[in-house]
Amino acid sequence: MSALLEVEDLEAGYGAVTVLRGVSLQVGDGQVVGVLGPNGAGKTTMLRALSGVVRPRGHVRFAGDDVAGKRPEAIARLGIAQVPEGRGTFTGLTVRENLQVGALSRRDGDVAADIDRCFERFPVLGEREDQAAGSLSGGEQQMLAVARALMLRPKLLLLDEPSLGLAPKITAQLFSDLSTVARDEGTTVLLVEQNASLALKFADYAYVLEAGQIALSGTASELADDDQMRRSYLGV
Amino acid sequence: MAEFIETVVDGIATGSLYGALALALVLIFRTTGIVNFAQGEMAMFTTFLAWGLVEAGLPIGLAFLATLGLAFVIGALIERVIIRPVEGGETLTLVILTLGLFIFINSAAGWVWGFNNRAFPNLFGEGNVDIGGVSISVESVGIVAVLLALVGVLFLFFQRTKVGLAMRAVSMNPESSRLAGISVGRTLMIGWGVAALAGALAGMLIAPRLFLDVNFMGAVLIYSFAAATLGGFDSPLGAVIGGWIIGVVENLAGTYVDWIGNDLKILVPLLIILAVLMVRPTGLFGSPEVSRA
């Protein structure tokens, strides 16, 4: 089975500074894959490269198509949605409008129905439907950001540090909701997280990125048992 | 007393014109963060196009509408061809670029149509209306009506259409917009197109009052800057209300303050700009980010 996302020798950086130095990974259809690692390892840069915000060198194949070098709008329209670091909420728009923006590039007529389903799934957002998104709490904004990305009906969902700045209980709820949604919709997930133990609970497979390169990889249970992992990232 | 009211009403009409151009300035600033110093010249150029259409035999109403369409296209093209390559660049580079555009368009108009002035037909016809004992020109009523219609249309556009939503999203967060699959470039083109349309509207309404010549929008630009500054550079509502305030104050000052008379009326917007920037840089309705520009 060929993977939904195939990344080969990905290199990317900013100006003269190279952050990713040859990253290769695969994400299978329907999987939840985690990318772990310390600060500054290049995790965010990788997601930005995948979404086309940063121009990469190397190969990125999505559902068989070469997407490296495409513009972000084009990549999004192919079915890759990203929940960026810091959420990227449109603070001046209402919750409903944020969701509508997420669906702006769609041509079908089911957007309104999708929004209703979203409010069913995330009742908190439904309650705040007409409020300015900027007035939501951190956890609610994160939920909104995920919902917004899902409005694209993506095949692949990229998440950049969703737990950042959130209390543990809220984070756990968020991840649980995320898993449910991903399973229901059949969405493939690539999750970048600093919180390794949390990520490994939800991921099927994971990679560890250090200093711009893959240092470790394996199934979630393999990594959870790995000594090096436990010492460096799991605090055990 | 009647004179006072007439002065105020006339000020509101004039202020509507400043507001229309100010709307164009605000639209572009909101969507792209650029202050387009060439906005007035773009309006002038499109007004000349309207004049050309009328001269060619088109009825004024049709020429008016056709010009709005042409202005939209011209504005969109300018964004795509001239502004896009340097978007996001240094503030100063953009300032010089729009100044260069100012000079270019001003001279291009002179090259095509010459530097003499000419008359421009009044869209609303001559004549006055009597409202509650005060005599108001039909033109003034028409101008205010058109401005209000413009504001209404823009409101509906931004709040109720997909393109309008896209534009609001892009102006708030271009990167998130890209990630959602929105073509930021195309959205900006539309923004500039709409702004140019508003500018053309302003030009065609102002031209009958002054003579139509290559420089007629020069002073208007300053007034519109004052209106936008007073209203808050990212607030369309502010642009309109700012325009009215400036129009009224200018008229009152010109009529009742001898020292100012007619020559120095230009000082009114300047002093207002100075006062606003000293006391409350965000203007009446602007958001706090504006003062960090």
Next chain:
Amino acid sequence: MKRVVPYAVLAAVLVAVPFFFSSYRVGQFTLVGAYAVAVLGLNLLVGYSGQISLGHGASFALGAYVSAILITDAGFPAFATVPVAAVVGFGAGFLLGLPALRLRGLYLAILTLGLAVATPQLIKRFDGLTGGTQGLNVDQPTAPAWTGLADDQFLYLATLAFSVVMFVLAARLVRGRVGRALIAIRDNETAARAQGVDPARYKTLAFATGSLYAGVGGALYVFSIGFVAPESFTLVVSFSFLAAVVVGGLATIGGAVFGALFIEFVPVYAGDVDEALAGVIYGAVLIAFMYALPGGVMGALRKLRGKANQFGRGRGHAQQTDGGGAGGIADAGGEPGGGVRAG
């Protein structure tokens, strides 16, 4: 020692100019000198201090009228008016600099734009002093007999002398403590403040100094033209100065000369191509510069020199001699040869 030779050659060339060109041409070069001083002042303000001013023409006009009025009404000898114009310019700039402190970027641009627009009106308003719309005719300086020079040659050399002094002063200012402070403030005001630099003081100083230079330029302009009128000081003048700064190169000293040459000669040559198209060509050239050479002429020269240096060294880093830079505000005064941090 190596640096002196090019300057000596330059000096020789400049001094030789009036003896090899027609009287008309020499007059144009004299005007370039006057403009160069004004443009240099604006570059101090915009390039080194990062404050956008679209109203430089106002200070220029002020200097010109101060000089003109002193010569015609008070019988001042022409060159004696230069220091007066300088002082008046400094004062006016200081007054303008105070409110400017509270304004950022685009707002300052708008306010100064308003000033530029108001200038001709204000001149007309005070017509008792300024001669109003008619303007003032001013006796131009003539060559004293003992020099054996023609009037235009003498005027050129005198303007050159004034210009050189102003340029040298500017260079010293920029390379010294004041220049470094301005650049620090321009690049990161908070950081500068933390290092004990008072932004308010230096920014106002920049305005005052820029205006001083404009005043001197205005006086030199009067000697050159012999006539002032409100129509000589419209918005176009302010635009031109700003264009000259950018075309010459932001945060450079030498750029002022190229910028002055640009605004004096491009309109003339554009007019030669086609009278009506002159403005079109001028605007187009300006726009083209923004795409192709955002660092101005000096920026382009630096890049060329950098490439030439690449043959002699491992890395081709263009040397930044005036604390200026190639590529706009952000680059100027940056760290020389800064290392690249390994990812």
